[in-house]
Amino acid sequence: MATPTNAIFVPKSHPGSYNKDRPAGKLLQSQTLHLREALIQHLQELVTVLAIDPKSLKTEGDVSAYIHRATAILHTHSARPPRK
Amino acid sequence: MSVGLDNLKHIVVLMMENRSFDHMLGGLMKANPKINGLTGNESNPDSQGAIVKVQPNAQFQSQLDPDPDHHFPGVDLQIFGGAAPGPGRKANMMGFVKDYFTQTNDVNRSHNIMSYFTPDKLPVLTTLATQFAVFNGWFSSIPGPTICNRAFAHYGTSFGQVGMDIFYIKDPILSIYERMVQAEHTAKIYYYDQQSSTMEIVNLLKNQPQIFATYSQFIGDCNGGTLPEYSFIEPCYNDHPGPGGGQVLASDQHPDHNVQEGERFIASVYNAIRTNPALWQSTALLVVYDEHGGIYDHVVPPSCTADGYCAEPTNTGTSEAFNFDRLGVRVPAILVSPYIPKGTVVSGPEAAAGGRIFEHACIPGTVTNFFLNGDAKRTVREKNASTFLDLLGDQLRPDSDIPFFNLGGS
Numbered sequence: 001m002a003t004p005t006n007a008i009f010v011p012k013s014h015p016g017s018y019n020k021d022r023p024a025g026k027l028l029q030s031q032t033l034h035l036r037e038a039l040i041q042h043l044q045e046l047v048t049v050l051a052i053d054p055k056s057l058k059t060e061g062d063v064s065a066y067i068h069r070a071t072a073i074l075h076t077h078s079a080r081p082p083r084k
Numbered sequence: 085m086s087v088g089l090d091n092l093k094h095i096v097v098l099m100m101e102n103r104s105f106d107h108m109l110g111g112l113m114k115a116n117p118k119i120n121g122l123t124g125n126e127s128n129p130d131s132q133g134a135i136v137k138v139q140p141n142a143q144f145q146s147q148l149d150p151d152p153d154h155h156f157p158g159v160d161l162q163i164f165g166g167a168a169p170g171p172g173r174k175a176n177m178m179g180f181v182k183d184y185f186t187q188t189n190d191v192n193r194s195h196n197i198m199s200y201f202t203p204d205k206l207p208v209l210t211t212l213a214t215q216f217a218v219f220n221g222w223f224s225s226i227p228g229p230t231i232c233n234r235a236f237a238h239y240g241t242s243f244g245q246v247g248m249d250i251f252y253i254k255d256p257i258l259s260i261y262e263r264m265v266q267a268e269h270t271a272k273i274y275y276y277d278q279q280s281s282t283m284e285i286v287n288l289l290k291n292q293p294q295i296f297a298t299y300s301q302f303i304g305d306c307n308g309g310t311l312p313e314y315s316f317i318e319p320c321y322n323d324h325p326g327p328g329g330g331q332v333l334a335s336d337q338h339p340d341h342n343v344q345e346g347e348r349f350i351a352s353v354y355n356a357i358r359t360n361p362a363l364w365q366s367t368a369l370l371v372v373y374d375e376h377g378g379i380y381d382h383v384v385p386p387s388c389t390a391d392g393y394c395a396e397p398t399n400t401g402t403s404e405a406f407n408f409d410r411l412g413v414r415v416p417a418i419l420v421s422p423y424i425p426k427g428t429v430v431s432g433p434e435a436a437a438g439g440r441i442f443e444h445a446c447i448p449g450t451v452t453n454f455f456l457n458g459d460a461k462r463t464v465r466e467k468n469a470s471t472f473l474d475l476l477g478d479q480l481r482p483d484s485d486i487p488f489f490n491l492g493g494s
Contacts, residue, residue, distance in 0.1 A: 008211050013144070013344040026229070038286050
């Protein structure tokens with residue numbers, strides 16, 4: 001593995017570099033707009049699925065379609081940190 | 085097929101933000117004239133008509149604030165020097181200082197756009213560039229900003245977009261990740277953490293959450309030998325509090341984020357692959373920047389295969405439609421593998437013969453050709469894009485010949 005002759009020293013960033021109060025640029029503002037749009041799409045899908053009365057689902061085909069949509073919504077939330 | 089290609093199992097792409105080739109690597113030409121960098125005599129006129137030469141005085145932070153313009157009309161000014169759109173105008177790369185003046189309103193500060201780093205300031209990027217393969221002719225896909233350029237890396241097209249707007253995929257062209265997964269291969273996008281997240285939100289994060297993981301998972305996958313066949317890494321895009329009250333610095337190198345932190349991030353990606361011997365010998369790592377960020381480069385972007393879309397003048401912000409038939413400004417790009425001979429320079433448009441042109445559509449193009457035998461619905465642009473794995477040769481370089489980055493420094 002590494003030997004002294006092929007190790008390249010990489011300096012740390014200046015301690016004063018951190019600035020979470022720096023005004024957000026266009027890229028970060030755009031990122032938040034995109035996230036909001038994705039959340040709205042989630043919400044619309046959630047509202048649509050919640051509007052379905054499970055008691056109205058009579059066939060396995062009906063039920064599987066409902067399960068598919070509901071699972072897809074729940075699956076996308078699986079990236080949340082685990083509960084402590 | 086070369087030995088290096090025979091042994092290749094993983095392709096990793098790290099896409100950084102908003103720095104031009106000359107700004108980051110232009111200073112390397114003094115030591116190696118094959119690298120198409122800066123002589124020191126390149127210049128632009130400023131808003132007063134004075135000639136401003138490139139200067140080796142780039143700083144890690146605070147020099148390019150406000151953020152240089154890199155949206156379509158601004159880049160048009162940078163490339164064409166202010167000549168109005170129309171037949172016959174020629175690109176001259178003479179509008180960078182003028183364009184930055186429109187943001188700074190300060191003649192002296194507008195000169196900062198001509199700054200470049202001396203190689204000693206960027207030990208990681210310049211070491212990789214000189215130890216492996218550096219591309220003289222890798223260009224951003226569009227003379228415009230981040231989102232549309234990154235789309236070319238994911239889809240081989242931006243579906244007609246030249247800006248940052250939300251877009252929805254309506255064509256039967258899948259992202260490279262979906263192509264891989266559908267063909268029972270493995271692929272992931274690793275974003276830094278949830279506070280930084282991804283730039284590929286509306287189409288992929290919403291609809292394909294299973295292809296995403298965090299950077300800590302990338303480290304775990306490298307250590308555990310579970311890295312997917314194709315990986316795309318996103319740096320940290322913002323400064324934010326870290327776990328346990330720590331501080332996480334943006335590592336994307338987008339102005340005005342600290343360039344040194346980006347150096348450390350590139351080094352950590354490299355080290356993660358480098359420290360697993362089996363992974364190191366079976367991986368090609370491409371480090372590339374999404375676009376130039378409005379910062380000076382001297383090479384005129386070439387024309388390219390049109391991808392069948394057209395952005396109307398209302399979208400380009402100029403008086404002219406854009407047919408996606410020319411590339412954006414040149415960006416740094418480096419391919420790393422122990423099968424690449426030390427000091428490889430891939431010639432670009434400067435070569436009288438044999439020069440090669442690359443852009444971000446080359447990424448899904450290369451991955452699709454290598455893992456899927458080219459079997460996917462793709463744009464003409466992607467099908468015609470150059471691929472880069474031919475740079476892997478037969479000779480495995482000895483470990484003693486391969487650099488390792490020491491990140492423990494103060």
